[in-house]
Amino acid sequence: MLTMKKVASFEVEYFQYLNADSQVVAELPSFAQNAADLIPFYREMVLTRLFDQKAVVLQRTGRMGTYASSEGQEASMIGLGRAMRREDVLFPTYREHGVYFARGVSMTEIFTYWGGNESGMNFSRVPDDFPVCIPIATQIPHAAGAAYAFKYRKQARVAVAVCGDGATSKGDFYEGLNAAGVWNLPCVFVVVNNQWAISLPRSKQSVCQTMAQKAIAAGIPGEQCDGNDVIAVYDRMDQALRKARSGGGPTVLEAVTYRMRDHTTADDASRYRQQEEVDQQRKRDPIMRLKKYLVEQHAWSEEQDEQLLSEVGADVEAATKEYLDTPPRPPHTIFDCLYETLPKAYLEQMSQLSKQGEASHE
Ligand SMILES: Cc1ncc(C[n+]2csc(CCOP(=O)(O)OP(=O)(O)O)c2C)c(N)n1
Ligand SMILES: [Mg+2]
Incomplete structure (x- = not known):
């Protein structure tokens, strides 16, 4: 007689605390219970956006090379960067400027790199962090390798690999996850799902319901969060890092966000996506979402916002000057x-x- 039994089952959880209307939809984690404690997150998100806008202007005026804008992805970057400890090691793509800033890398260093001078990647504050990785997904097995070294040396450090939705289709992605699973490595793999891989939409990238479930094949947990909710990204990242640091093994975290601008300054997204889609996504903007919440909680005001914009704007200008004043190598x-x-x-x-x-x- 034919008997059937279930040999495996899994589920993928989704985390969101602050929805697109800035309403609290789940009990806030302790770090977020006092709204004023979120101001440093807001500040770094604003800084990342102003940096980004300046970088595009510099490229357009012939003072910097090709640049990959991160506009719209600030909550994913700042949430994950702030959750990491200084001794952890980042393996980023070319779009994670905000993660570097949250880790103390200077704007001048990042401008310098995109201006064609690789010495910008020789970070003074986090010298072990890896440089920008242009080849898609190759940083993922590198992160697994570094995590192996941390485990071998009995160091309480975590390797954090960040990649895009497109990168999850590469063999390197699965190879890195699989090795991390087999060796129970202190590794967190963050998939920043910004809905596009240059001109290829998420729907044509993969028919799986979530990118997070790609972890399951490697025997490691995968979960999804609202990548435009900085509270969710920080919280899930913090949990995954703690688990990895205490010997609990790797995690895949998918942060669902949106790439607001062209793929890079060498691209023209209007050739392959509708403006209506971009307009719709603006309503999920991570910076506006957090600002609205802070104002509603009386932790922030328009005056403070103006003050912040002028302070951070001045910092961006100072970094621009320092970069432009540095002679080319x-x-x-x-x-x-x-x-x-x-x-x-x-x-x-x-x-x-x-x-x-x-x-x-x-
Ligand atoms: C190995 C490799 N193949 C192809 C490319 C060309 N390429 C550059 S970016 C990109 C799309 C990546 O999309 P995704 O992983 O979603 O990251 P995003 O750019 O959206 O942040 C491709 C195919 C590359 N850089 N490296
Ligand atoms: Mg993408």
Whole structure:
């Protein structure tokens, strides 16, 4: 007789505390019970947005290279960056500027990198954090490797890999998750699902209901949160980090958000997505959501907001000046951090570039 039994079952939970109308929809975690304690989150989200707007202006006026805007994703970035400890290590994509800021990386360092000078990635405050990763998903197995090292050395550190919805279709994503699961590594994988992978919408990326459930195949828990609710992102990140740090193993956290601007300054999103969709998503804006809540709780006012905008605006201007005042590095230095011993073919190219550099100074 044929008998059927269930051999596995799983579920994916969704977390949200502050909905799109700034209403509290679940009991707030302790760090968020006093609204005034959320002001530092708000400040960093505002800073990230003003930085972002300036970076696009610098690119458009020929003073910076291609740039990937993070507008709309501030709650995901600041929630996760603030939850991490300084000794944890970040493995980001090219769009996580706010996570770096929350970790104490300076705006000048980030401008410097996007201006074509890799020394901007030599972070003074978090020197172990990894640089921007352009190849999609390759940072995920790197994070698993670092987490293995932390475990081997018995260090209470967590490797945090951040990737996009598109990256979850790469083999590297699953390979990293699988290794982390098998070795029970101190790792958190954050999928910032911003609904688009350049021109490919989420609906064509994968037919699975959530990106978080991709964790299940690797035997690790996956959960989803409202990526535009900074309380939810911080809370879930904090839980996942604590678990990883105390030997409880890896977690996948999907933060559902939206990419408000073009993929990068080299893209024109109006060629593949409708303005109505973008307008609709504006109503979920993470910064407006938190501001409205703070004002309603009498923890914030329009006057304080104006003051903040002018202070942070001045900080962005000061960082811009510092970046623009830094002379470009000589072209041959692009070879400096490639190999311990530079192959012969590159040696020749490097000496050619050095000679050109000397000639142009004569
Ligand atoms: C290995 C690799 N393949 C292709 C690309 C080209 N590429 C750059 S960004 C991108 C889409 C990534 O989408 P997603 O992971 O959702 O991140 P998002 O840009 O939305 O933050 C692709 C395919 C790349 N950089 N690396
Ligand atoms: Mg994406």
